[in-house]
Amino acid sequence: MAQIDVVDLGGQKVGSLELADEIFAPEQINEALLWEAVKHYRAALRQGTAATKNKKLVSGSGKKLWKQKGTGRARVGSVRSPIWRHGGTVHGPQPHSHDYPFPRKKLLGALRSALASKLADGKLTVVESLELADAKTKAYRAALDKLDAMRTTLLVDKEPGRSLLLGARNLDRVQLMVTKEVHPYDLLRYERAIFSRAAIEQLQESLKKTVSRRKHAGSEVA
Numbered sequence: 001m002a003q004i005d006v007v008d009l010g011g012q013k014v015g016s017l018e019l020a021d022e023i024f025a026p027e028q029i030n031e032a033l034l035w036e037a038v039k040h041y042r043a044a045l046r047q048g049t050a051a052t053k054n055k056k057l058v059s060g061s062g063k064k065l066w067k068q069k070g071t072g073r074a075r076v077g078s079v080r081s082p083i084w085r086h087g088g089t090v091h092g093p094q095p096h097s098h099d100y101p102f103p104r105k106k107l108l109g110a111l112r113s114a115l116a117s118k119l120a121d122g123k124l125t126v127v128e129s130l131e132l133a134d135a136k137t138k139a140y141r142a143a144l145d146k147l148d149a150m151r152t153t154l155l156v157d158k159e160p161g162r163s164l165l166l167g168a169r170n171l172d173r174v175q176l177m178v179t180k181e182v183h184p185y186d187l188l189r190y191e192r193a194i195f196s197r198a199a200i201e202q203l204q205e206s207l208k209k210t211v212s213r214r215k216h217a218g219s220e221v222a
Helices: 031-045 104-120 137-146 162-168 184-189 197-208 213-221
Strands: 002-007 013-019 124-127 153-157 174-178 192-196
Touching: 013 197, 031 104, 031 184, 104 124, 104 184, 104 197, 124 197, 137 162, 153 162, 153 184, 153 197, 162 174, 192 197
Parallel strands: 002 124, 124 192, 153 174, 153 192
Antiparallel strands: 002 013
């Protein structure tokens, strides 16, 4: 098993944590699976509100403009005809959901892949606790700077306390999440992921239960 340093919010090492190979090993990185997970997540975010008016909805009289025969002109039934200017639109977009089913096994596999990718890039940090006595945004900004979290940052805690909620809510380019809400898209979207020790342990234990026993046994033999 690999190990990662556990630090405090001052950046000082206070311990270490063993990471399961079936989750954090470089072999777990699957770029194609990550792409699928991100595509599904972004599709679910789409509002799908684009709409056009068909012949029934467009404004205009439904009266027949002239008699069917004898005028020498093309027959027409309404000014709302799609072939007329300002007429209805045929087969135009209508409001609908862009979401589609995505297997849970693939989502959990993508989550393991995203965690392994973050660790391989050196962008995963584990802190003993994310709580500060002073629930001030300025104090949390200083703490993140010491952890080399200068750009976008994802904070993950098992049960965020009041000081963390108040101190992190106004931080620019920082997102606070609880462990059970972490998605592969979030890990890829933010440059650095900072987990509390309790959060990474909880996530690791839950993901270990989802690893295929046959696949894990094969990797151990290899």
